Amino acid sequence: MTMLTIQQVARQTGLSEPTLRYYEEIGLIGPIPRDASSGHRRYRESDLDALQALACLRAMGVGIQDMRSYQGNRARGNIAAGEQRELLLRHADRVRDEIETLRVHLDYLQAKAELWDARDRGDVADEAEAQLRVHAVLPSLEAAMRA
Incomplete structure (x- = not known):
């Protein structure tokens, strides 16, 4: 042994x-x-x-x-x-929720980065589109922060 x-x-x-x-x-x-x-x-x-x-x-x-x-x-x-299955599935649900929260965070960060990229390039049209994407993500971000 x-x-x-x-x-x-x-x-x-x-x-x-x-x-x-x-x-x-x-x-x-x-x-x-x-x-x-x-x-x-x-x-x-x-x-x-x-x-x-x-x-x-x-x-x-x-x-x-x-x-x-x-x-x-x-x-x-x-x-x-x-019992083992239920324990593991409970944690799988928790991890799934965490992944969804992280996806929302990622969407927000990418939208904000696009906004600042457009500003850096001085592209007013891209900045306006990026601003719309940021605003579209905000309700999900606020919900994720409350959860």
């Missing part, structure tokens, strides 16, 4: 060493076995699999409590498939 150091796991998962220790401390993973002579953590392949899943969830903005639920459902296997 391959045993990995905390440094190796940090490199492979993208999680920092303090985060790995924290995840063990709060029970998201582990307990992680220790080397008998040094006392250093030695991660198993199964720990690495769990940590890679947690790293992905973390990157998607999933909080600790939902990570805990995810890990618990994962351990329960197929019996928890429905």
Whole structure:
């Protein structure tokens, strides 16, 4: 069985060493076995699999409590498939909403950049068209800011 150091796991998962220790401390993973002579953590392949899943969830903005639920459902296997699906779909909805908000922000920034580009070129007709695009985006931008 391959045993990995905390440094190796940090490199492979993208999680920092303090985060790995924290995840063990709060029970998201582990307990992680220790080397008998040094006392250093030695991660198993199964720990690495769990940590890679947690790293992905973390990157998607999933909080600790939902990570805990995810890990618990994962351990329960197929019996928890429905709960796992609902947890993931809830976060997919959140990410979808964030993407839509970012699209509105992007539309606004591009319209404003076009406006300033037209001004920089001294093109009054393009400036007027760009101003219309900015005004067309404003209701969506205001709604996104309220959400």
